[in-house]
Amino acid sequence: MLSSVHNWLAYVDFAVEHSDRLLVATLEHIEIIAFAIAIAVPIGVGLGFLITFDDRLATAVIWLAGVMMTVPSIALFGLLIPYFGIGAPSVIVALVLYTQLPVIRNTYVGLNDVDPAALEAGEAMGMTRLQLLRRVQLPIALPVIMAGVRNAVVILIGIATIGAFIGAGGLGDLLFDGISYVRTEMIVVTTVILSLLALAVDYAFSISEQLFRLNNGEQVESSATMRLLQRVIS
């Protein structure tokens, strides 16, 4: 009992004492992920859209993106270093590859989820292919795509830590230090930050996903937060 209180204090002490380093590492971590997502989402959505035109291509692309996810991150970094060098660029490329499955798959599913009759009606009323995409398919697919991105970001927060192994920085640095110097408080505090980060991102995305659904007139089980948001918005 006493020792656990003692531990808690040690963790808090550590967090306070190293707050600067923790903050810098957290920001670095977020930056890497933001970069990766900014690159990955347009690619994934684009591919997801393209494969709606060809079922066989769709199967192949989704399978490939799935295989991607099974390659261990360390191996992937190793394969990328010859092309992108040591450091953040290789890590970002790897992260982009890891997020393709959820983003492509959800885009594909979301776009295909549109009632064929609605598409036919749109075409019959004189919408061009692009107008159909923008006014009918995308609004319906957005919440589903959003769910894919949410999935991807949460995966990335974990995988990005391994990037520290090849000098990309971020919270992974502190984890590796903690392991090398056997400093439990360092490992625990970093892990807590990582988990909080993942939870916060997950929550933020789930809210935006629900907002998209509400905007489409779908029924959404409203949580307290949603009700608050709705009141703020209206």
Place this chain on the structure above:
Amino acid sequence: MITFEHVTKQYADGTVAIEDVSFTVEEGTTTVLVGPSGCGKTTTMKLVNRLEDPTEGTVYRDGTPLSEFDRIDLRRNTGYVIQEIGLFDHMTVGENIATVPRLNGWDEDEIDARIDELLELMDLPPESYREQHPPELSGGQRQRVGVARALASDPDVLLMDEPFGALDPITRESLQDEFLKIQAELDTTILFVTHSIDEALKMGDRIAIFDVGEVVQYDTPQAILDEPKNEFVEDFIGSDRPLKKLKVTQVEDVMSPPTEEVATAGGVADATAPVQSDGGSTVSPLEPTDTALSALSRLVASEDGRLPVVEDGDVVGTVSDEDIRRSNAGDKP
């Protein structure tokens, strides 16, 4: 005006949906395409706004071959209620109706006014329906929104593919009646698809009866009932052809001139007063535009063999079951 000239449509998989079809839809009239499932009705509609192009023959709009029109322009100028309605569930009813006006670049103010106007026309008060989403509506209400959406930019041509198909008989009947009223106010050329001969007889100025892939008879409802071209048409109309004829015949076409007794003083007031029927409910007097069928049904219920026909408070004629019988036999009285 829409003209089909020896039009054949064969799909990529080899299915010949229609073969050598020719007919003309006059400006401002309603033509109903009727026939069994799979006979090519939807295909015929799709040819009119170039969702499909003919393999052989030509479709004209006001004398100009459709191939000379831009597909997109043509479609934005042609209202189309597709068979499955296809409302956009993620948009509100108002946004659904605004689709084509938006594509055509109308002002938001104009669009707003148009949405309200159409919702009123369709008997869906804008205050309660404008902001609803289609999944919240009943089947009949969705159909109305589909029709409103197709009418939004005041198209010259309106295509309606079984617009009242999936409805219960009562809702269907009332929508038909409402649409007949709306149709009278529009000068739109309408192509209407159904597989119900009753609906065709009720809605059409002209009817094209389809058998698999071909038009068997193209004529007015009266002419089709009077002279079915062959056994297929006869079977399609059914064994109650005489009754169907009564439905498309108006009282004024069968009535006799007013008789002495009703025309003399006092008789008029009597005849024009609401009639007390056996059930005790009040029935308004027969009008010249009522159907011969409703006249017959009143004759059957009434004790008199002859009923007065009243227009604007004046007796303009009388009708007996003999009058009706005579007209049904096909002889002109």
